[in-house]
Amino acid sequence: MRSIWRYRDLPIQRKISLIIVIGMASAMIVTVANFISFDRENVKRDLGEEMRVLARITAARSAVAVAFGDRSNALENLTALSLRSTVQHACIYDEQQRLFARFQRKESPFGTCAEVLDYRDGRRRESGEHLLEVVEPIFRKGQRLGYVLVASDLSPIAERTRKWIVTSGFVTIVALLVAFLMTRRLQRSVVRPIIDLANVMDSVRRSNDLGLRAMAQGRDETGRLVDSFNEMLEIIEKNNRDLQMLYRGLVEKSAEAEATAASLELRNQQIKDLFGSAAHDLRQPLQAMSIFVQTLQKRIQDPDQLAIVDKLRQAQQNLSSLFNEILDVSRYEFDLTVAGTQPVSIKQLLNKVFLEFDAIAQEKGLRLRFHSCDYRVLAHGALLERIIRNLLSNAIRYTDKGGVLLGCRRRGNRLAIEVWDTGRGIPQHMQSEIFSKFVQVSDEDRETRGGFGLGLAIVKQFVDSLGYSLTVGSSVGRGTVFRLVVPLVDEPQRPRREILATPVQPAPEARLDIATASLASLQEQEETRILLIDDTESVRHALKLTLTEWGFVVNDFADISAMEAFLRQGGAVPDLIISDFELGPEDTGDQAIAVARQVLGTEVPAFIVTGAEDEAVWQRIRATGLATLRKPVKPARLRAMINHLLR
Amino acid sequence: MITRLIGMAFGLLALAASAQDRPAVREAEQQVRAQFVYNFANFVEWPDDAFATATAPIKICLFGEVDFAPYLYSFSGTRIGDRPLSVQKADEIEQIRAGCHILYVGQDERVRLPTFWQEIQYIYVLSIGDRQGFADKGGIINILRTRDRVQFDVNIENALLNGLFLDSDLLALARVIKRNTGP
Numbered sequence: 001m002r003s004i005w006r007y008r009d010l011p012i013q014r015k016i017s018l019i020i021v022i023g024m025a026s027a028m029i030v031t032v033a034n035f036i037s038f039d040r041e042n043v044k045r046d047l048g049e050e051m052r053v054l055a056r057i058t059a060a061r062s063a064v065a066v067a068f069g070d071r072s073n074a075l076e077n078l079t080a081l082s083l084r085s086t087v088q089h090a091c092i093y094d095e096q097q098r099l100f101a102r103f104q105r106k107e108s109p110f111g112t113c114a115e116v117l118d119y120r121d122g123r124r125r126e127s128g129e130h131l132l133e134v135v136e137p138i139f140r141k142g143q144r145l146g147y148v149l150v151a152s153d154l155s156p157i158a159e160r161t162r163k164w165i166v167t168s169g170f171v172t173i174v175a176l177l178v179a180f181l182m183t184r185r186l187q188r189s190v191v192r193p194i195i196d197l198a199n200v201m202d203s204v205r206r207s208n209d210l211g212l213r214a215m216a217q218g219r220d221e222t223g224r225l226v227d228s229f230n231e232m233l234e235i236i237e238k239n240n241r242d243l244q245m246l247y248r249g250l251v252e253k254s255a256e257a258e259a260t261a262a263s264l265e266l267r268n269q270q271i272k273d274l275f276g277s278a279a280h281d282l283r284q285p286l287q288a289m290s291i292f293v294q295t296l297q298k299r300i301q302d303p304d305q306l307a308i309v310d311k312l313r314q315a316q317q318n319l320s321s322l323f324n325e326i327l328d329v330s331r332y333e334f335d336l337t338v339a340g341t342q343p344v345s346i347k348q349l350l351n352k353v354f355l356e357f358d359a360i361a362q363e364k365g366l367r368l369r370f371h372s373c374d375y376r377v378l379a380h381g382a383l384l385e386r387i388i389r390n391l392l393s394n395a396i397r398y399t400d401k402g403g404v405l406l407g408c409r410r411r412g413n414r415l416a417i418e419v420w421d422t423g424r425g426i427p428q429h430m431q432s433e434i435f436s437k438f439v440q441v442s443d444e445d446r447e448t449r450g451g452f453g454l455g456l457a458i459v460k461q462f463v464d465s466l467g468y469s470l471t472v473g474s475s476v477g478r479g480t481v482f483r484l485v486v487p488l489v490d491e492p493q494r495p496r497r498e499i500l501a502t503p504v505q506p507a508p509e510a511r512l513d514i515a516t517a518s519l520a521s522l523q524e525q526e527e528t529r530i531l532l533i534d535d536t537e538s539v540r541h542a543l544k545l546t547l548t549e550w551g552f553v554v555n556d557f558a559d560i561s562a563m564e565a566f567l568r569q570g571g572a573v574p575d576l577i578i579s580d581f582e583l584g585p586e587d588t589g590d591q592a593i594a595v596a597r598q599v600l601g602t603e604v605p606a607f608i609v610t611g612a613e614d615e616a617v618w619q620r621i622r623a624t625g626l627a628t629l630r631k632p633v634k635p636a637r638l639r640a641m642i643n644h645l646l647r
Numbered sequence: 648m649i650t651r652l653i654g655m656a657f658g659l660l661a662l663a664a665s666a667q668d669r670p671a672v673r674e675a676e677q678q679v680r681a682q683f684v685y686n687f688a689n690f691v692e693w694p695d696d697a698f699a700t701a702t703a704p705i706k707i708c709l710f711g712e713v714d715f716a717p718y719l720y721s722f723s724g725t726r727i728g729d730r731p732l733s734v735q736k737a738d739e740i741e742q743i744r745a746g747c748h749i750l751y752v753g754q755d756e757r758v759r760l761p762t763f764w765q766e767i768q769y770i771y772v773l774s775i776g777d778r779q780g781f782a783d784k785g786g787i788i789n790i791l792r793t794r795d796r797v798q799f800d801v802n803i804e805n806a807l808l809n810g811l812f813l814d815s816d817l818l819a820l821a822r823v824i825k826r827n828t829g830p
Contacts, residue, residue: 141689
């Protein structure tokens with residue numbers, strides 16, 4: 001088994017050589033063996049014939065000696081046979097087959113003649129392996145007188161055979177060598193292309209270079225194989241090229257897409273930042289505008305002018321509510337991450353919203369219907385309310401006749417809250433886009449219906465942050481349905497507790513907080529005075545600007561001594577002190593606050609604003625027990641801190 | 648059978664080297680002589696003219712007194728080639744003249760020899776004797792006894808004169824091959 005494996009692993013050239021050598025060797029061995037045995041038989045027969053002739057001659061010559069009983073003469077005749085070197089012994093027997101005369105070669109290794117011949121006519125005498133015995137009768141005139149036996153050594157035959165074997169062995173080896181060398185040249189034409197092909201295959205595999213080709217020689221099977229291989233390579237190469245082109249195209253497209261995504265992301269972020277920063281900065285002028293408009297409204301008597309002012313007020317209110325929407329997004333999201341979701345009674349929530357929108361619908365000549373249900377859902381109440389409010393307001397905005405339906409139904413462990421309208425519907429291709437920012441079904445809506453297309457985008461953002469799902473179904477000209485799916489609370493509903501458990505809705509409060517920038521609060525702010533201490537002038541100016549814009553009166557100082565001088569000279573008493581912590585090489589914010597409080601004689605509310613990164617400094621700040629904001633201060637934080645301390 | 652006798656004879660001869668006059672020895676020698684005569688018929692060729700027909704017998708005539716005659720008679724009738732052997736007594740010249748192929752001349756006829764050959768004047772006769780000088784005095788074969796064995800001399804010239812061919816092997820056995828030295 002192992003030798004077979006080894007044979008299989010041999011190179012093809014060796015295999016062919018081996019086949020030739022083995023084939024030739026076996027043919028030659030058979031031929032030689034046949035020839036040798038034939039020759040051996042021939043030689044043996046010839047030797048037998050020769051011995052027979054010799055025996056016959058001896059028999060003829062010895063008739064007289066036997067007849068006359070002359071042993072010396074008989075022996076003389078036998079001795080003549082010694083000239084033939086192979087004759088080992090020869091004897092003459094009388095008529096009774098008793099030994100008459102005997103010749104024995106001295107150096108013969110064989111035995112001698114038997115005393116009694118024991119010969120019968122017609123019976124061939126048995127010859128041994130090494131000795132050939134021939135017996136001839138002695139006749140004289142038809143009368144048998146005796147017998148002659150001649151024994152010949154067969155060793156010359158063996159010798160001859162041995163010589164033949166040696167010679168033919170030598171000849172065989174020479175022939176094999178010649179055949180091997182001759183066929184080596186011949187088989188090269190057979191084997192060379194195969195080896196070349198194998199080499200090419202190897203190098204293709206190693207270098208991965210599909211441009212390589214094997215050389216075809218002749219049109220035999222090997223040539224065809226090489227051709228097929230080359231064709232195959234060509235096909236693979238072509239396919240590979242196509243694939244590479246395709247791949248490159250894909251890579252380019254993917255890069256483009258990535259770039260687009262990145263730029264979109266960037267834009268998105270920019271918009272976010274813009275809104276984030278703009279909102280707060282714009283709120284104060286907006287509130288001021290509201291106060292002034294209201295003031296103006298009260299003072300103007302002229303009906304024409306009043307109408308204009310009324311429209312101004314309307315526009316101002318629209319602007320305000322848009323602002324609130326934008327601000328709510330970030331506020332609610334922050335709120336959600338802090339507070340998380342809680343069980344909320346959907347019945348109460350929907351009732352409230354329904355009542356709110358019923359009047360608006362009636363105003364527009366629409367019928368708002370309401371199918372209530374009594375479940376508790378897992379939600380952030382204000383956010384959920386906001387979502388439903390947006391959906392309802394959208395429905396009413398885009399519906400000119402017919403009605404709007406607010407309903408809910410249970411679906412397993414979830415609750416589907418649905419808002420149906422009989423509006424003009426959303427075309428199929430728009431349905432996935434309406435949740436993007438600034439997308440409206442048609443451009444004219446912006447003017448005729450108000451809104452900037454932010455509504456659904458904000459809703460979608462809320463829905464995503466709550467982990468709900470919002471789907472839309474619509475057919476153009478017939479209406480639209482928005483379906484919000486909300487998880488139910490597992491525990492069984494108990495109406496009494498439901499009422500008790502209804503959380504305080506923060507939304508109305510928040511709305512009050514922000515939306516009602518009333519004149520009263522504005523007046524209040526006008527009278528609020530803030531003492532600002534910061535040794536960095538640019539920061540101080542920026543802070544002062546912000547605070548001033550918010551309607552506060554700001555007295556700012558670069559160090560403690562300037563502030564102290566101002567206060568001792570009878571400067572206005574501040575309602576709040578804001579101070580940087582590190583005021584020059586030695587002074588600190590807490591010292592400034594302490595000095596101010598000491599001069600004023602009251603515990604004026606105060607907090608620290610710092611850009612310190614060092615942990616040791618922070619520890620010192622903490623040790624003062626004062627509230628602290630980290631620089632750069634976000635307007636919202638600053639505002640919240642001010643509101644908190646002034647309350 | 649014949650060779651056995653010869654063998655016996657030789658054996659006896661060897662024993663009788665110093666006591667040749669014993670009757671047993673004599674008897675053996677007589678057998679050998681008879682055997683010799685018979686053998687000569689085997690190794691001598693007669694021309695076809697010597698016989699009347701192709702199967703005519705070879706006649707052996709015993710002239711005079713022959714002491715081994717009884718042994719020789721026992722060969723009478725045996726075949727030599729196609730011809731039978733016939734042994735007969737021939738005391739008279741006329742009997743010889745009637746036709747003999749082998750003539751054995753006994754001891755007692757020795758005195759008549761010189762004239763005897765002229766009297767027969769006959770060719771194709773192998774004359775055999777056992778006396779001193781027989782082959783010198785017209786005879787062809789002379790059987791004689793040496794120290795230890797029985798041998799024979801041949802006068803080849805006389806044989807040729809009588810139209811006989813002696814086998815070369817036979818000549819090889821002869822003790823002396825003679826020629827006539829003078830007329």
